Amino acid sequence: MDAFYASVEQRDDPRLQGRPVAVGGSGNRGVVASASYEARRYGVRSAMPSLTAQRMCPDLIFVKSRFDVYREVSGQIRDIFHRFTDLVEPLSLDEAYLDVTDNKIDMPSATIIAEKIRSLILEETALTASAGVSFNKFLAKIASDINKPNGIKVITPGEALPFLEKLPIGKFHGIGKVTARKMNDMSIFTGADLKKWTEIDLVRRFGKVGRHYFRIVRADDYREVNPNRIRKSIGAERTYKEDLTEITAMKEKLTYLAGVVHAYMAKADNYGRTVTIKIKSSDFKIITRSRSFQQEVRQLDDLVQITHDLLENNQEEIDRVRLLGVSISNLMREHDGLGIQLEFDF
Known part of the structure; x- marks a missing residue:
């Protein structure tokens, strides 16, 4: 959307x-x-x-946000998706992967299906949607952002490799600003530059995710569309150019990170019960501290206060900080459709 x-x-x-x-x-x-x-x-x-x-x-x-309304509209849109296929993998209220290889209208063209879906969304919700059409998730995701708003982009098998070779590295889905800067320092500015690196060298530079970079620039992505996909956690972290030494400054950074995480939770309509902060010191020692609750943490002010409390309660372990992170897990969507855990009073 x-x-x-x-x-x-x-x-x-x-x-x-x-x-x-x-x-x-x-x-x-x-x-x-x-x-x-x-x-x-x-x-x-x-x-x-x-x-x-x-x-x-x-x-x-x-x-002010009206998530009840957004959820209702999202439900309308997903109903439209399911008229064409049951292989729908929602990423959030406003985005999803669809596998239309075998579809309910026996239409051999994914592009025509995408246009039909966009037309129905506009007709029934008065909202516009953009679509990416390709033969795997990675390419479809990238394509969906190219002609926004209210557009469509198709990447065929024959177009995929030339397209990826010309694509700026910062446009690759899953490569964030920090990784893009690191790649730029390695003279990797486009997919063609990335393709020159061997898998072994990318793993040495980036760890396990280096294998992923090696594959995606070659359009290798065999992930299936999973209608039962469950997200385990939502988080954000930042590395700072200069070490943080004052608790006040650390709290300011945690406030920002909590805001990012809260925005992600709100967008996905998926709140959690366990809050974790991550602290990496200047000597690369990592500390994680968590707190769990009976109910989901839904309010931003509550999330901010919890992160501050976790920081304050562990001040004696903190000196110079180079990285801070905030994440929330034990998400409510993890428990959808699961049985109830009974407790015995011993």
């Missing part, structure tokens, strides 16, 4: 149409959950602190 939450708000409130809109809180601890394309022109992006977004776009309009 195109800027899903923001597009729903613009659809439901005509006064917001054509204006820069951000879904999320506007306070000091607010985080952008979704930004309209009018706001994105100013550099506003999801998971960005609201204060930063406001500075980048002074006319930005903040709208």
